[in-house]
Every structure is written in C-alpha cells, then in structure tokens.
Amino acid sequence: MTELTALRERVCLFAxxxxxxxxxxxxxxxxxxxxPDGGLLVTPTGSSFLTLDPARLSLFDGALRHVDGDAPTKEMPLHRAFYDTRSTAGAIVHLHAAHSVALSMMPDADTDDFLARLTPYPVMQLGKVKLLPYFMPGDPAIGDAIRGLAGRRTAVMLANHGPVVAGKDLDAAVYAMEELEAAAQLALMTRGLGPKGLTDADVTRLVRTFDVEWDA
Structure with a gap:
C-alpha cells in the first residue's frame, strides 16, 4: 500500500x-x-462521511490544481485560507457539530475567545477559538475572514454554521475538533449554573508548559 493510498483510507476511517x-x-x-508530495486530498462536494469512497476523494497537486477524483467540497476557500496562512497546517476539518453551532448562536458568545475555559484540553489543543460571523456556505468571504487572522488561530467557529480546525496532521486536526465540540457541549450543560472554570493562572501555566499558541 502506498503512502497516498493509506492516507485515503485514514481520511475515510476518521470521517x-x-x-x-x-x-x-x-x-x-x-x-x-x-x-506526501505537497498536494491536497479533499472530501468531495455533496458526499457523506458515512459512505466516502477512498478512490473518489478529490486530489490536488502541489500547485493546488484538481487532478483526480470527484469535485471537491464547495468550502475550498476556507481550506485554502488556512493552508495559505498557517505553514504548519497539515490537515483541516470542518464539521456542522450541533453543540458548537448552538453555542455560536448565544447572544453573549465571546467573538475573540469562543470557548469558556472550563477544562485544560481545549486550551492545550486549540488555543483561543475565534468566532466569525455568519457567511453563506461556500462563500469566498469565509476564506477572506480566515486570512484576516493572519495565521494567528488554529481554529475558528463559523456562527450558525460550524467549527473549522487546522492541525499539524490528520490525527491532530480530528482530535482537536473533537475537543472543541466536547467543550461546547460542556459549556451548554453548565450554562447559567455558575461553573468554576480555570483561573487565569491555570491558563498561563498551560500555555507555557505545553507551548500553546495564544493570541493576545
């Protein structure tokens, strides 16, 4: 099995x-x-994560030209924007996860620091999550908004739409996405109950100990 074939299988397994x-x-x-050659493997437009075919994933070459497979997701602008602004990005995951979407619609949602600091792992794996305004799915303006962050965030939340997470590789991106959704669920479960979260000192120690990207 070639490295590319194995990567195709892993994308479908995680999906x-x-x-x-x-x-x-x-x-x-x-x-x-x-x-492996610097191109991209992308899930196709209109496809379901339940029934992805590894052989039909969209393949882009190093110049990001579509060279094989089905037509890619219409959300390519947001993917390209992350790769263009974050040289360390090896994979990007975008979902329509229910808890994070619900949290994005709350009137008091923090646009600069979307997730409440309740547990350590969202801090460690995501840093600060930026809440972006609503855009129509596939709108190139999503890419413009991500480029406007100049690579300072590993994750953004698209209001009324869904989270987007960049990671150094596929495993890291998926794990960080799972952490984002779990943190959003926890925030909703404890909403209005006055939960005791992490202190500023706790967060500072995490950032320093685990070398977290922490946009001021």
Whole structure:
C-alpha cells in the first residue's frame, strides 16, 4: 500500500468515525489533508462521511490544481485560507457539530475567545477559538475572514454554521475538533449554573508548559 493510498483510507476511517458519533450528519462536513508530495486530498462536494469512497476523494497537486477524483467540497476557500496562512497546517476539518453551532448562536458568545475555559484540553489543543460571523456556505468571504487572522488561530467557529480546525496532521486536526465540540457541549450543560472554570493562572501555566499558541 502506498503512502497516498493509506492516507485515503485514514481520511475515510476518521470521517466514518465522526459521522457514527453524531459530530456531523447527512452530507455535511469536509476534510482536507496534505499529501506526501505537497498536494491536497479533499472530501468531495455533496458526499457523506458515512459512505466516502477512498478512490473518489478529490486530489490536488502541489500547485493546488484538481487532478483526480470527484469535485471537491464547495468550502475550498476556507481550506485554502488556512493552508495559505498557517505553514504548519497539515490537515483541516470542518464539521456542522450541533453543540458548537448552538453555542455560536448565544447572544453573549465571546467573538475573540469562543470557548469558556472550563477544562485544560481545549486550551492545550486549540488555543483561543475565534468566532466569525455568519457567511453563506461556500462563500469566498469565509476564506477572506480566515486570512484576516493572519495565521494567528488554529481554529475558528463559523456562527450558525460550524467549527473549522487546522492541525499539524490528520490525527491532530480530528482530535482537536473533537475537543472543541466536547467543550461546547460542556459549556451548554453548565450554562447559567455558575461553573468554576480555570483561573487565569491555570491558563498561563498551560500555555507555557505545553507551548500553546495564544493570541493576545
């Protein structure tokens, strides 16, 4: 099995796992990952994470020209924007996960620091999550908004739409996405109950100990 073939299989394996656990549904969500030659492997437009075919994933060459497979997701502008502004990005996951979407619609949602600092792992794996305004799905303006962050965030939340996470590789991007959705669920579960979260000192120690990107 070639490295590219194995990567195709892993994309579909992770996609099926995300679907089976309800983190996305229907034909929503998309994944992209850097290939060994510097191109991209991308989930196709209109496809379901439940039934992805490894052989039909969209393949881009190093110049990001579509060279094989089905047509890519219409959300390519947001994927390209992350790769263009974050040289360390090896994979990107975008889902329509219910808890994070619900949290994005709350009137008091913090646009600069979307997730409440309740547990350590969202801090460690995501840093600060930027809440962006609503854009129509596929709108190139999503890419413009991400470029406007100049690579300072590893994750953004698209209001009324869904989270987008960049990671150094496919595993890291998926794990960080799972952490984002779990943190959003926890925030909703404890909403209005006055939970005791992490202190500023706790967060500072995490940032320093685990070398977290922490945009001031």
């Amino acid at each position: 099926r796992s995300l679907y089976d656990r309800g983190l996305t549904h229907g034909s929503t969500g998309n994944i992209s990952v850097r290939t």
